[in-house]
Amino acid sequence: MIPSRFPRTVAAPHSLLVTTLLLLLCLTSVASAASDKKSKPLEPCTVRSPSSNAFFDLNQIAKRPATDKDLEKHKDDAEPYEAKSWHARGYDYNANFTLNFCAPVVEGLRDVEGVDERLWTNVTGYYEKGGRTYSIGTLNTEPVFRGRKLVLNYTEGSPCPGSSPSFLDRSHDGVRRKSSILSLHCEKDPLAPKAHISFVGSMDECTYFFEVRTLAACAGVESANESLSPGGVFGVIALIAVLVYIVGGCVYQRHVLNQRGWRQLPNYALWAGIGSALKDCLIILTSSCSRFFPSRRSYSRVAVNGYGRGRNGQSDAENRLIDQLDEEWDD
Structure with a gap:
């Protein structure tokens, strides 16, 4: 008998969808109630x-x-x-x-x-x-x-x-x-x-x-009592959408995919990949910029097997070191 992948307490996907929709309705109701409380009283006349x-x-x-x-x-x-x-x-x-x-x-x-x-x-x-x-x-x-x-x-x-x-x-x-x-x-x-x-x-x-x-x-449009501008309404809708995305995604990842920790976040692999890409870009950028700064190390003081005394000695030591590095690279 093949064991079940998920525990018996796992919620069905349609139940999670209903839960997410209910959360969206609750948040919308709260936003609407807050907007009503902030509505201005009627102007005179x-x-x-x-x-x-x-x-x-x-x-x-x-x-x-x-x-x-x-x-x-x-x-x-x-x-x-x-x-x-x-x-x-x-x-x-x-x-x-x-x-x-x-x-x-x-x-x-x-x-x-x-x-x-x-x-x-x-x-x-x-x-x-x-x-x-x-x-x-x-x-x-x-x-x-x-x-x-x-x-x-x-x-x-x-x-x-x-x-x-x-x-x-x-x-x-x-x-x-x-x-x-x-x-x-x-x-x-x-x-x-x-x-x-x-x-x-x-x-x-x-x-x-x-x-x-x-x-x-004649009946007109009540524009003076708008508590939120069009930009404010759009911001509230966007905030509700983000909250539903995060909360609903975390519920799904935890109870359906049995994820824990940061992996409960929706689309964790995507966000982790973006973080790694940004890290690599930062390393490449710092490496490219480092060559514009003066180097703290040079071959002027390198001496191998007693060589390195005088200018000819320095030149021979440098050549030997370069040959040695080339051989190690070929190996």
Whole structure:
């Protein structure tokens, strides 16, 4: 009976393959979990749909105060350049509205009805009527989803006129204040403006409804929250592949081929051959370079059988030594 080459405890090759695959999945899960922990929080005025996980960024339609770059770009215009917020016509409300997204209105406001002076620079929507300025909401950078509708709310505006405040509608100071609701809809027409705001209506001059059609309300790509660059992702994949190669190879060499020591490494013969080749190259390189250095030994002091006195003696001794070396080489 021929004895078995391997012990009975040897694992089958397919079992080792399964073990290696499980190790790869575990390492991938760990890398993914580490990446999730390092992911950045959402930027202001961005939101992710809870139903489709689509990403939306309203910062692209925010109006900002004029910069030196803007002034330089419009320096040849007939009229001086002036940054303006978004406008919506009020029609039967007898007033037009000025609004902004993700930032206060760029127009400098003064004497806003019922709003503390320190909050004038935080107004995000207003209208003027009867020579007075009324706020319809202050800055809010947290859009929300109500079902599949993307909505942005502005609150804490000017006090509502002549209505008794209810408990639910009161603000922090106990006064019922104006607020706005903006419903944002996707507009994919490339010729349409970046944002078009339509006034829908008002409830007792206290809550204002607007519809906004803009490309910013269309699902986009969340590039700002990438925790790893493409190079980093490639590096993680390469590291996992190397670990699987080493660990899986060592398991196979140890349990299937019954190797021990350094021979457990996968492709040990290949790596050992590369090491020997590098060693030989180093020896050849050092031997080639040694001839450029002065020799410490010479035949000038060699004397054989009493010869070597004077120049003729040295020459004879050298010749005898060379002949002797030649004979030994021939033997």
